[in-house]
Amino acid sequence: MTILEKFYQGDIRALSKVISYIEDQENGYRDLLGKLYERSGRSVRIGITGPPGAGKSTLVNALIHEFLNQKKRVGVIAVDPTSPFTGGALLGDRVRMHDFPTTGEVYFRSMATRGATGGLAADTDNITVVLDAFGYDVSLIETVGVGQVELDVIDACDSVVVAVVPESGDAVQTMKAGLMEIADIFVVNKADRPSSERLVSDLKQTLATKKKQPGHWPIPVIPTVATERKNTDQLFARINAHLEFIKANGQFDEHRRLQIKKKILNILKNRFQREFLDRLAGEADLDALADSIHRGEANPFAVGNDLFDRFSR
Amino acid sequence: MTILEKFYQGDIRALSKVISYIEDQENGYRDLLGKLYERSGRSVRIGITGPPGAGKSTLVNALIHEFLNQKKRVGVIAVDPTSPFTGGALLGDRVRMHDFPTTGEVYFRSMATRGATGGLAADTDNITVVLDAFGYDVSLIETVGVGQVELDVIDACDSVVVAVVPESGDAVQTMKAGLMEIADIFVVNKADRPSSERLVSDLKQTLATKKKQPGHWPIPVIPTVATERKNTDQLFARINAHLEFIKANGQFDEHRRLQIKKKILNILKNRFQREFLDRLAGEADLDALADSIHRGEANPFAVGNDLFDRFSR
Numbered sequence: 125m126t127i128l129e130k131f132y133q134g135d136i137r138a139l140s141k142v143i144s145y146i147e148d149q150e151n152g153y154r155d156l157l158g159k160l161y162e163r164s165g166r167s168v169r170i171g172i173t174g175p176p177g178a179g180k181s182t183l184v185n186a187l188i189h190e191f192l193n194q195k196k197r198v199g200v201i202a203v204d205p206t207s208p209f210t211g212g213a214l215l216g217d218r219v220r221m222h223d224f225p226t227t228g229e230v231y232f233r234s235m236a237t238r239g240a241t242g243g244l245a246a247d248t249d250n251i252t253v254v255l256d257a258f259g260y261d262v263s264l265i266e267t268v269g270v271g272q273v274e275l276d277v278i279d280a281c282d283s284v285v286v287a288v289v290p291e292s293g294d295a296v297q298t299m300k301a302g303l304m305e306i307a308d309i310f311v312v313n314k315a316d317r318p319s320s321e322r323l324v325s326d327l328k329q330t331l332a333t334k335k336k337q338p339g340h341w342p343i344p345v346i347p348t349v350a351t352e353r354k355n356t357d358q359l360f361a362r363i364n365a366h367l368e369f370i371k372a373n374g375q376f377d378e379h380r381r382l383q384i385k386k387k388i389l390n391i392l393k394n395r396f397q398r399e400f401l402d403r404l405a406g407e408a409d410l411d412a413l414a415d416s417i418h419r420g421e422a423n424p425f426a427v428g429n430d431l432f433d434r435f436s437r
Numbered sequence: 438m439t440i441l442e443k444f445y446q447g448d449i450r451a452l453s454k455v456i457s458y459i460e461d462q463e464n465g466y467r468d469l470l471g472k473l474y475e476r477s478g479r480s481v482r483i484g485i486t487g488p489p490g491a492g493k494s495t496l497v498n499a500l501i502h503e504f505l506n507q508k509k510r511v512g513v514i515a516v517d518p519t520s521p522f523t524g525g526a527l528l529g530d531r532v533r534m535h536d537f538p539t540t541g542e543v544y545f546r547s548m549a550t551r552g553a554t555g556g557l558a559a560d561t562d563n564i565t566v567v568l569d570a571f572g573y574d575v576s577l578i579e580t581v582g583v584g585q586v587e588l589d590v591i592d593a594c595d596s597v598v599v600a601v602v603p604e605s606g607d608a609v610q611t612m613k614a615g616l617m618e619i620a621d622i623f624v625v626n627k628a629d630r631p632s633s634e635r636l637v638s639d640l641k642q643t644l645a646t647k648k649k650q651p652g653h654w655p656i657p658v659i660p661t662v663a664t665e666r667k668n669t670d671q672l673f674a675r676i677n678a679h680l681e682f683i684k685a686n687g688q689f690d691e692h693r694r695l696q697i698k699k700k701i702l703n704i705l706k707n708r709f710q711r712e713f714l715d716r717l718a719g720e721a722d723l724d725a726l727a728d729s730i731h732r733g734e735a736n737p738f739a740v741g742n743d744l745f746d747r748f749s750r
Binding site for chain 1: 467468470471474475478690693694695697698700701702704705706708709713714717718723724726727728730731733736737738739740741742744745
């Protein structure tokens, strides 16, 4: 039986192999993605982001339980700043897996941002396609930080939860960090601490001053204690409410169409990088060209234009 | 008289216009760069980086005075995190210009990182070409932060000064911030504060444990008080010593050749983005394609491949 046949039969190890195959961009991975894409389209994507220490992993775990209670299957992608060389990310997966059934209802995958060469958002997007094709109802995507890479990852989600704790600063700092723009739902986690009430009202007040458009989703601020699963059912309910809201008003489809356009552009950029730039960089004549430019016998703009014209039509 | 003729005659306003023309990527800017490139090749590039508050601008000012004393002309590029919309960067230029002769021996240019769409390192590189062609002996490039963009900017410099102060943390934090890898020279500025001595010895010790290669430049740690120009002559001397060192052992040319290769690849990427992706994104049929993919009638990988094949040969 081929790996793909096993994949179609729900074999988890085949799923892991397919994801690795795509991450490593092995021969024909785009055709494979194309096939899987045609089997995808049912699952929703939920992003969870926020500063380190906000308890995102615990929130994700709590949400997984909520989804499992509703007989939903959940794929989790943790975009992890850990170096791919330390193995920290993978170890994290194994530890977290212990909390859940091993029968395939939940699947964890870590992706390391360090060492990622620009295509991380595209990779994450591709993996949600694979999870969708495999039969997961939900992709939960967890990221730390608000660098451009993380924002691109989160931008592809249908619904975005931003988790903060009093330690991560007040509403103004949250706004400055760019978290205000991306949140569909705010969570103030570790809400058993006295200072959290102030942050909740602070965030609510700041959100209230934001200019509202007609038919605008009112961004809720939900206090939770994820370690005790306190109020995480409420978070779960709001996520579902938000998804229903954007499905009803057309935002869901509009956002998906936008993501598809991005995806097409990413595929083109990736092919240009791999089939043209990498090939060129690997060819000896780039060295010779650089030498002749360095000796003052040519200029890089003329050389660049010439190479580009040979490539394009 | 054309702007270019004025530029060749040393007209500062023509210089500013040429730089803006290139930054805005106006028609034929690459041919213009090619022409200017052929007149360039004499000037050196010195990068100054470090966390906010380390006194980089004051150090840059002190270095400018040292260069002017040696009858060298200096172009300064400040890569500034200020938003291009607040005008803060430009105001900064004007304020700093007051310290120096207005006869063209010193030229300031700010570039805002916020809002920059990925090509900032390439832009900075291009502007050093313009400054070089105009007749500046030195490009001083000042950046804040150690994001990938800033690292790319600094990577193009022949000699890199990293400025720190006790407030910016100890040697371990400096290492974690990625500053250890890029420094050719360390400056501990505001060295009149008592805690600075410890940072100097801390950095020296950490640098001593780094694996040395034969013929390796020993990275100095120089205490300065830039506001009083205390020891900045020493910094100036070490920069010149470093440049001589790498010119003598071939590293200078090797690094320049590498930068030329990067430049060629950047030119290709830029043309691909502008002539293919932007055109495609502007064309209505990308919307139609996204719609048909969204309806499940096509898949983005097949569409992407098809578009790419139509473009490339």
